[in-house]
Amino acid sequence: MENTELTRLPPQNVEAEQALLGAILTNNHALEKVAEFLKPFHFASAVHAEIYQAILNLHARGHSADPITLKGVLADNPLLAEVGGIKYLMELTSSAVAIINAEDYAKLIFDRYLRRQLIALGTDIVNDAFKVDMDNDAEIQMGRAEKKLYELGTEGQIDGGPQAFSDTMTEVVREVAEAAKNPDGISGISTGFRDIDKKMGGLHNSDLLIVAGRPGMGKTAFATCLAFNSARCFLDDVQQGKERKGVAFFSLEMSASQLAGRILSMETQIASDKLRNGRITQEEFQRVVAFAGELGKVPLYVDDTPGLTVAAIHNRCRRLKRDATKGLGLVVIDYLQLIDMSGTSFKNNMVQALTETTRQLKIMAKDLNVPVMVLSQLNRGVEQRDDKRPLLSDLRDSGSIEQDADIVLFVFREHYYLKSSSPVQHANESEDKFAERIKKWERDLIDKEKKAELIIAKQRHGSLGTVDLSFEGQFTRFGDWIDPNSFQN
Numbered sequence: 403m404e405n406t407e408l409t410r411l412p413p414q415n416v417e418a419e420q421a422l423l424g425a426i427l428t429n430n431h432a433l434e435k436v437a438e439f440l441k442p443f444h445f446a447s448a449v450h451a452e453i454y455q456a457i458l459n460l461h462a463r464g465h466s467a468d469p470i471t472l473k474g475v476l477a478d479n480p481l482l483a484e485v486g487g488i489k490y491l492m493e494l495t496s497s498a499v500a501i502i503n504a505e506d507y508a509k510l511i512f513d514r515y516l517r518r519q520l521i522a523l524g525t526d527i528v529n530d531a532f533k534v535d536m537d538n539d540a541e542i543q544m545g546r547a548e549k550k551l552y553e554l555g556t557e558g559q560i561d562g563g564p565q566a567f568s569d570t571m572t573e574v575v576r577e578v579a580e581a582a583k584n585p586d587g588i589s590g591i592s593t594g595f596r597d598i599d600k601k602m603g604g605l606h607n608s609d610l611l612i613v614a615g616r617p618g619m620g621k622t623a624f625a626t627c628l629a630f631n632s633a634r635c636f637l638d639d640v641q642q643g644k645e646r647k648g649v650a651f652f653s654l655e656m657s658a659s660q661l662a663g664r665i666l667s668m669e670t671q672i673a674s675d676k677l678r679n680g681r682i683t684q685e686e687f688q689r690v691v692a693f694a695g696e697l698g699k700v701p702l703y704v705d706d707t708p709g710l711t712v713a714a715i716h717n718r719c720r721r722l723k724r725d726a727t728k729g730l731g732l733v734v735i736d737y738l739q740l741i742d743m744s745g746t747s748f749k750n751n752m753v754q755a756l757t758e759t760t761r762q763l764k765i766m767a768k769d770l771n772v773p774v775m776v777l778s779q780l781n782r783g784v785e786q787r788d789d790k791r792p793l794l795s796d797l798r799d800s801g802s803i804e805q806d807a808d809i810v811l812f813v814f815r816e817h818y819y820l821k822s823s824s825p826v827q828h829a830n831e832s833e834d835k836f837a838e839r840i841k842k843w844e845r846d847l848i849d850k851e852k853k854a855e856l857i858i859a860k861q862r863h864g865s866l867g868t869v870d871l872s873f874e875g876q877f878t879r880f881g882d883w884i885d886p887n888s889f890q891n
Contacts, residue, residue, distance in 0.1 A: 412518045413521075415511060415514050416446065417497075418511050419445055420494055420497045421497050422504060422507040422508055423454065424494040428498040430466055430467055432504040433467075436504055439508070440454075446514060446515070456472055456476055460475065469488060469491035516554065523547070523551065531543065549716075590604030591632055594631020595871065597883065601858065601865070608771050608772070609773045610767045610809075611809040611810075613776070614792065614796075614810065615814065617779075618815075621737070623880060625734050630649075630700065632649055632731070633701050634700050636649065636701050636731055647729040647731030647732075648702065649701065650733045651705070653706045654706075654735070654736060668877050668879040672686050677690070709742040711741065712763060715733075716762075716770075719770055719772075732772055733774045735777065736777045737777035738777065738778040738803070739756075760776075760805075763776060804860060808861075810859045810860035812856070814854065814855045820847055820850055821847060824843065853872065
């Protein structure tokens, strides 16, 4: 009988537990319908949990489970003895429900378990809130509570497992059809860069992308451009009646205002130093005001909290995704080495801590079902080579970054290295030869100044290669590359 509100006993349904166990003991095929999601600890009755565990053990060994076989397994169990031993097992079979109803009864049992856990979680939250501790502030407590609630919400889900190949193929055909409808051939989320979208088909859900480069290459600038471009595409989608999505940008290095300043500089084409110093004309100020209003509509959400853990980032992304007024379509983290790894199992070993962190980030991408883009530093090995273009082996501290990533991208600007390597006259080199080399170096400087490369070093579901991009240093802005030679003729 269902418990009443008046008694305030923990929610339970003993009759459903008896009926389910009776069904399994009568026909072991009933176990196949419930074993994947129903666990012994979901039962309110301790003796029922023991019986169910014994049934699972027998089934795992290939034995049938009935009152006789269970008697041998549970002969010395005091809990069973208290309720009547073998006689109670026989009584359970008389309470059996039809095998077709087994899953419904299992869901009733699981529902009552969830209610008991909610009560326990609520009690823990109340008790924690009464503890005033500087190392356990309200924000940390809320994050912990939200994590537990999310874990509880996903526990026992039965919608996973093997899928029919026909269902999987239908999904692939749907993606192909979407790409075919798109004039740019994009099946994923647009990056706003023509040639990147063409090469990669956009960004794809559950992918972990690593964007790496040496300091000065423009990783943050590139990620900022891409995040803003994607957010603007999401805004267009909403205006067309599509699902509401946004971009979560976790800036662990720069403040939100600095990031906003960069975007404003990009869009207004006013140098960022002029914006910072206020050295702008009246016309430029009017442009800033006009653009600021438009840019404020773009669904880009910046979190500049320093030293976040992956768990904290994960929790905040879940909140965004659940928020019907915001939504989530892309996560950008700047950058990997600034994530707080003190809570990992290997906090004293940087390589192993990074390994665990990248694994957690990949799990997060799959759980949220959105692309997760993470910026990363490269080691100094690049600087020791004549060709400064980075390789996968240059990823700092961990080969696991490459292993866990679905896509690895390198941002490279040859101009950065070229400007610091002005020619030096060789011994016995004529003045004319030296002057010729100087002129070539100056031409190369001009040619490379506004050009960048995005090197696709790894891509699980596509080809590798290099995409040329334009770069405007004064606006820290990346864009589509247009070959100046194409205007000649």
